[in-house]
Amino acid sequence: MxxxxxxxxxxxxxxxxxxxxxxxxxxxxxxxxxxxxxxxxxxxxxxxxxxxxxxxxxxxxxxxxxxxxxxxxxxxxxxxxxxxxxxxxxxxxxxxxxxxxxxxxxxxxxxxxxxxxxxxxxxxxxxxxxxxxxxxxxxxxxxxxxxxxxxxxxxxxxxxxxxxxxxxxxxxxxxxxxxxxxxxxxxxxxxxxxxxxxxxxxxxxxxxxxxxxxxxxxxTLFSFFRHNFLDGIWTTYPLKFGIKIFSLRHLIPLFFVLSSIFSLILSLFFKNFFFLFLFIVFNYLFLNFLFSFFISLREKDFRYFFLMPITFFLRHFGYGLGSIFGLFKILLK
Structure with a gap:
């Protein structure tokens, strides 16, 4: 057999x-x-x-x-x-x-x-x-x-x-x-x-x-951020070789970081964009703390309510920032 x-x-x-x-x-x-x-x-x-x-x-x-x-x-x-x-x-x-x-x-x-x-x-x-x-x-x-x-x-x-x-x-x-x-x-x-x-x-x-x-x-949070940053780079950088590997879920952190940065910059010139910035940040923080709260309840440890939002943010921001950096690498070369 x-x-x-x-x-x-x-x-x-x-x-x-x-x-x-x-x-x-x-x-x-x-x-x-x-x-x-x-x-x-x-x-x-x-x-x-x-x-x-x-x-x-x-x-x-x-x-x-x-x-x-x-x-x-x-x-x-x-x-x-x-x-x-x-x-x-x-x-x-x-x-x-x-x-x-x-x-x-x-x-x-x-x-x-x-x-x-x-x-x-x-x-x-x-x-x-x-x-x-x-x-x-x-x-x-x-x-x-x-x-x-x-x-x-x-x-x-x-x-x-x-x-x-x-x-x-x-x-x-x-x-x-x-x-x-x-x-x-x-x-x-x-x-x-x-x-x-x-x-x-x-x-x-x-x-x-x-x-x-x-x-x-x-x-560690630093190694976690670095890992996500590198993953983000290799989400967009393959475009340099004519290769599209990403799907929508890979681009959400990129959209989050770009929309936050641009709405904040534009708010310096157009005050309505400041409300857009607040809308993005408020909704992100609401979801972040909500899911962190549920995790702290599940684990019966309220410390997670304070640390999980940071970890989620490093996941999203690191990946999104890396994706932007990947695009810059293509443009600079």
Missing amino acids: ENNLPFVSVIIPCRNEESFISKFLDSVISQDYPKERIEILVIDGMSEDRTREIVKGYIKKYPFIKILDNLNEFTPFGLNIGVKKSKGEIIIRMDAHATYKRDYVSKCIKYLKEYNTENIGGVIKTIPSKNTLTAKTVAFSLSHFFGAGTSYFRIGSKESREVDTVFGGCYKREIFEKIGLFNEKLIRSQDIEFNKRLRKTGGKILLFPEIIAYYYPQS
């Missing part, structure tokens, strides 16, 4: 993940999928910490784990190295900053076969990476629709559905032969662009809530 199961290649691009790589590898090794039908390819972007040393320690115990060099360091190069070097009929992308439920791989294979679709994914449960109030607010903001919009793999779904992208992804090898590899011009958002290409050729991406991963985001 096990010989009838497809051979699976798990590819993991990473760099400087010494804090998470052991926990990640333990979760993949613990998968209920037969070990003789799986390979784990860690594509390391020339880490400067102990990541490589830790992975090599696992390789001594588990021969189905391999480490590959990504001399270019960035994610899309690592993904493409993984795809090219992999042997599996099925390729599953994973993230070293996450852990995976024991049946993650087997569920992916089950649904990929059952629905005969091009890409399968699940939901992520966002877990604080540290036991601090700040780390918890970051996790809450990424799993709440006020922070994540209609990104179903983040906010969850009660039923399976067709979506525009998923976390990671489980692909048949033939998909890469049909539409090509990940775009190496895109330091970030290469997965979104790949999935847009997949859908343009008639492919489908299905999300199943039974497929579960646990994601550990940034633990």
Whole structure:
């Protein structure tokens, strides 16, 4: 029976993940999928910490784990190295900053076969990476629709559905032969662009809530802001290469920041624009504090009422500001 199961290649691009790589590898090794039908390819972007040393320690115990060099360091190069070097009929992308439920791989294979679709994914449960109030607010903001919009793999779904992208992804090898590899011009958002290409050729991406991963985001407000700022840049900057990766939910932070800035500037010359500025700010603050209040009630800790608004703001403002910066980078060059 096990010989009838497809051979699976798990590819993991990473760099400087010494804090998470052991926990990640333990979760993949613990998968209920037969070990003789799986390979784990860690594509390391020339880490400067102990990541490589830790992975090599696992390789001594588990021969189905391999480490590959990504001399270019960035994610899309690592993904493409993984795809090219992999042997599996099925390729599953994973993230070293996450852990995976024991049946993650087997569920992916089950649904990929059952629905005969091009890409399968699940939901992520966002877990604080540290036991601090700040780390918890970051996790809450990424799993709440006020922070994540209609990104179903983040906010969850009660039923399976067709979506525009998923976390990671489980692909048949033939998909890469049909539409090509990940775009190496895109330091970030290469997965979104790949999935847009997949859908343009008639492919489908299905999300199943039974497929579960646990994601550990940034633990400080500064690192959280920086992450969102960089994500924002790579929402708009791909336009330089003639690539449109964004959907409406990606542009809402951009509209929020632009409308706030321009209405404030114009209010210096036309007083009516000051009322528009107040309208934008008041409505944003109302929603921000309202959702923060509900979170504080849910967690039975009123401190979240004061910290969540800051975290939500850093999420929205960082992403929006990054999107503006991405457009400026195009114009300046």
